[in-house]
Amino acid sequence: MRAxxxxxxxxxxxxxxGPVDRVGVExxxxxxxxxxIKKAAKVQGLKLAVSMVDLTTLEGKDTPGKVASLCxxxxxxxxxxxxxxxxxxCLYPAxxxxxxxxxxxxxxxxxxxxxxxxxxxxxxxxxxxxxxRRAVADGADEIDMxxxxxxFLAGELTRxxxxxxxxxxxxxxxxxKVILExxxxxxxxxxxxxxxxxxxxxxxxxxxxxxTGKTASNATLANTQVMLExxxxxxxxxxxxxxxxxxxxxxxxxxxxxxxxxxxxTLGDAWLTPARYRFGASALLNDLxxxxxxxxxxxxxxxxxxxEAAESY
Amino acid sequence: MAPPxxxxxxxxxxxxxxxxxxxxxxxxxxxxxxxxxxxxxLFIGGRFVPAADGTRFTSIxxxxxxxxxxxxxxxxxxxxxxxxxxxxxxxxxxxxPGAERGKYLFRLARLLQDRAREFAVAExxxxxxxxxxxxxxxxxxxxxxxxxxxxWADKLAYLAPGRTVAPLGVVGQVIPWNxxxxxxxxxxxxxxxxxxxxxxxxxxxxxxxxxxxxELLQEAELPPGVVNIVTGPGATGAHLLAHPLVSKVAFTxxxxxxKVILRSxxxxxxxxxxxxxxxxxxxxxxxxxxxQAVEGIVNGxxxxxxxxxxxxxxxxxxxxxxxxxxxxxxxxxxxxxxGDPLDKNTDLGAIVSREQRDVIRGYLRAxxxxxxxxxxxxxxAPARGFYVPPAVFTGVTQxxxxxxxxxxxxxxxxxxFRTVEEAVEKANNTPYGLSAGVWTDKGSLILRLATxxxxxxxxxxxxxxxxPASPFGGYKESGFGREGGRHGLLDYCAVA
Numbered sequence: 072m073r074a075x076x077x078x079x080x081x082x083x084x085x086x087x088x089g090p091v092d093r094v095g096v097e098x099x100x101x102x103x104x105x106x107x108i109k110k111a112a113k114v115q116g117l118k119l120a121v122s123m124v125d126l127t128t129l130e131g132k133d134t135p136g137k138v139a140s141l142c143x144x145x146x147x148x149x150x151x152x153x154x155x156x157x158x159x160x161c162l163y164p165a166x167x168x169x170x171x172x173x174x175x176x177x178x179x180x181x182x183x184x185x186x187x188x189x190x191x192x193x194x195x196x197x198x199x200x201x202x203x204r205r206a207v208a209d210g211a212d213e214i215d216m217x218x219x220x221x222x223f224l225a226g227e228l229t230r231x232x233x234x235x236x237x238x239x240x241x242x243x244x245x246x247x248k249v250i251l252e253x254x255x256x257x258x259x260x261x262x263x264x265x266x267x268x269x270x271x272x273x274x275x276x277x278x279x280x281x282x283t284g285k286t287a288s289n290a291t292l293a294n295t296q297v298m299l300e301x302x303x304x305x306x307x308x309x310x311x312x313x314x315x316x317x318x319x320x321x322x323x324x325x326x327x328x329x330x331x332x333x334x335x336x337t338l339g340d341a342w343l344t345p346a347r348y349r350f351g352a353s354a355l356l357n358d359l360x361x362x363x364x365x366x367x368x369x370x371x372x373x374x375x376x377x378x379e380a381a382e383s384y
Numbered sequence: 385m386a387p388p389x390x391x392x393x394x395x396x397x398x399x400x401x402x403x404x405x406x407x408x409x410x411x412x413x414x415x416x417x418x419x420x421x422x423x424x425x426l427f428i429g430g431r432f433v434p435a436a437d438g439t440r441f442t443s444i445x446x447x448x449x450x451x452x453x454x455x456x457x458x459x460x461x462x463x464x465x466x467x468x469x470x471x472x473x474x475x476x477x478x479x480x481p482g483a484e485r486g487k488y489l490f491r492l493a494r495l496l497q498d499r500a501r502e503f504a505v506a507e508x509x510x511x512x513x514x515x516x517x518x519x520x521x522x523x524x525x526x527x528x529x530x531x532x533x534x535x536w537a538d539k540l541a542y543l544a545p546g547r548t549v550a551p552l553g554v555v556g557q558v559i560p561w562n563x564x565x566x567x568x569x570x571x572x573x574x575x576x577x578x579x580x581x582x583x584x585x586x587x588x589x590x591x592x593x594x595x596x597x598x599e600l601l602q603e604a605e606l607p608p609g610v611v612n613i614v615t616g617p618g619a620t621g622a623h624l625l626a627h628p629l630v631s632k633v634a635f636t637x638x639x640x641x642x643k644v645i646l647r648s649x650x651x652x653x654x655x656x657x658x659x660x661x662x663x664x665x666x667x668x669x670x671x672x673x674x675x676q677a678v679e680g681i682v683n684g685x686x687x688x689x690x691x692x693x694x695x696x697x698x699x700x701x702x703x704x705x706x707x708x709x710x711x712x713x714x715x716x717x718x719x720x721x722x723g724d725p726l727d728k729n730t731d732l733g734a735i736v737s738r739e740q741r742d743v744i745r746g747y748l749r750a751x752x753x754x755x756x757x758x759x760x761x762x763x764x765a766p767a768r769g770f771y772v773p774p775a776v777f778t779g780v781t782q783x784x785x786x787x788x789x790x791x792x793x794x795x796x797x798x799x800x801f802r803t804v805e806e807a808v809e810k811a812n813n814t815p816y817g818l819s820a821g822v823w824t825d826k827g828s829l830i831l832r833l834a835t836x837x838x839x840x841x842x843x844x845x846x847x848x849x850x851x852p853a854s855p856f857g858g859y860k861e862s863g864f865g866r867e868g869g870r871h872g873l874l875d876y877c878a879v880a
Contacts, residue, residue, distance in 0.1 A: 089674055107409070
């Protein structure tokens with residue numbers, strides 16, 4: 072069922088990818104939250120989570136100075152050298168150049184830029200592609216695009232798919248993350264269908280991502296699970312491994328560990344790496360560091376003991 | 385999704401997921417104190433008394449094979465004493481205002497909640513089931529049953545509108561080892577709410593939480609003799625159910641023993657309810673939400689190590705998705721954690737006893753000998769304890785023993801079907817009829833199967849869901865009478 076086949080009606084596509092039972096998937100993910108992660112497993116999980124954070128600032132009031140501060144935080148989340156750097160910083164396109172200056176050319180932290188008229192995607196395709204081209208030219212390693220939700224819900228699946236394919240082609244060497252904006256897709260059936268649609272267009276090293284963080288509902292264990300299962304099915308059928316990025320709403324270390332349990336028990340060890348799994352978050356990073364400190368010293372340090380990423384600006 | 389590219393597949397191995405040790409979970413043992421005494425006596429007439437002949441038996445922890453505690457071995461004389469105590473308590477107890485009886489039941493429910501951790505650990509140590517289940521299911525459900533029936537105690541006038549209900553007298557109850565505390569709650573709570581007095585015999589493998597509950601009965605200041613608990617071997621249970629003072633017999637256990645009991649009490653004018661074995665079909669249609677169906681299959685047969693009378697031990701899966709469902713099931717079973725029941729991350733604990741483990745192993749051998757294909761999840765057995773890793777048989781036919789007999793262990797038999805009619809026929813082709821599961825996205829199919837399946841419970845797109853308000857019981861050789869809800873309560877009443 073590739074792009075060359077007849078335009079798939081929404082109905083037919085749903086039949087092809089199969090339904091999702093809401094009660095069942097929510098029951099499944101509730102079990103992840105009862106896993107007890109202690110001692111060495113906790114420390115390892117927390118460090119792994121730090122290394123997976125896409126440290127994000129996506130605000131109208133962002134400035135080069137704030138972005139520089141964010142980059143420094145991503146490079147060195149805490150004084151303790153045992154804490155690894157974050158996976159990436161995630162910014163608006165206008166901030167890519169200043170961020171590149173701070174990170175340098177050989178940075179352990181990757182530089183991700185949202186593009187395609189984030190967060191709504193409501194401009195002409197040519198405009199969106201131009202934005203992608205510019206962000207890559209300015210030095211972005213990764214592009215976070217939004218899908219055309221209006222077209223998806225209206226049943227114009229071919230259009231959604233072709234637009235993703237066009238962005239993939241425009242990205243060049245940059246990795247692509249396709250944001251489904253699950254809050255606007257509303258049902259698990261839609262989330263699964265949209266995931267499968269996007270997966271077919273992506274290259275190894277690309278990601279699918281839950282949300283922009285700009286709508287009321289963001290990443291949950293359940294909608295992330297639906298996407299993980301789509302990634303699993305795609306991998307088993309084609310051998311192409313796509314990454315996953317839940318974004319928005321993951322604020323505590325405990326939540327992050329539950330998300331990692333879901334990865335471990337759904338996709339297995341090969342996805343427990345920043346190359347295939349990311350957290351789109353900002354406040355999460357300091358909570359992870361705080362829990363690591365607590366494991367190291369046995370006591371919780373005060374909040375002011377940790378450097379702020381960008382919240383104070 | 386791209387269609388499977390068979391030409392590409394032939395050149396390199398099919399992609400598979402890796403569930404390894406990159407990020408292992410550390411042991412996370414539950415540490416609450418189960419407060420187990422070295423010795424327990426019988427609970428008769430509100431007091432703890434040793435067995436008349438002074439003998440005792442040992443209960444062991446099936447996960448370690450080490451002794452847990454010593455219990456009085458009740459015999460015929462003790463059963464007689466317990467029945468007399470219950471009979472003498474009956475006139476006062478049955479005439480108490482319903483609200484007063486409800487008060488005791490509410491008290492029991494709350495005491496059980498207060499000491500939930502302690503009871504969960506004790507149950508896990510006695511039975512071998514994982515702490516995750518005793519903590520999240522057994523103990524909360526037991527408390528919920530006391531709460532639910534406490535609410536009924538003063539509303540019996542509304543139980544059978546236009547008619548009057550009266551208690552039956554002394555109820556003899558014999559419960560199995562798979563859900564020791566929960567089955568006790570299922571039995572005692574409705575009996576007391578309706579105004580009966582009880583003599584209960586817990587299973588000899590798992591008597592611990594029953595005698596611990598006797599301590600709660602004392603703490604709740606339940607009038608002496610209203611509930612009596614006699615621990616001992618199976619023969620003691622037979623004495624109890626045949627005792628002339630017992631006017632109602634409630635038994636949960638195997639169909640084999642149920643038949644023996646029926647013969648022994650025939651013609652004695654006793655009321656009977658029997659909740660016996662099962663061989664439930666879990667039917668998965670091609671349009672089902674497959675990931676959730678796989679989860680339901682796992683929950684259906686591997687919950688409590690498969691030692692569940694309503695376990696979904698026969699998977700009927702539609703031909704066109706059979707291969708995919710089985711592959712997905714195996715993948716899921718590789719992350720099911722088998723081991724120390726007290727570890728909070730354990731999904732599958734120990735089998736209740738050496739005998740039961742050997743029975744299960746016997747069925748595994750029988751399945752292989754009859755030509756079915758056995759797959760077991762990779763598993764490193766602990767040095768001690770009775771463990772069986774999850775087992776899936778494919779290529780099973782209706783005539784295989786593993787498809788006909790109740791195994792009572794973590795063993796799933798997979799059969800396929802082509803049409804709805806075939807699914808119904810295969811599902812009903814069993815002497816049992818306790819439960820069934822249907823997985824489909826199509827509502828009309830669910831309604832149709834709910835009427836055509838001869839089973840007491842039909843779960844749709846879920847499995848093993850229980851509620852105190854929902855009656856539970858069987859068709860055919862799975863027994864008669866219901867437990868839970870209005871129907872269950874009516875089985876403890878004389879309706880005039």
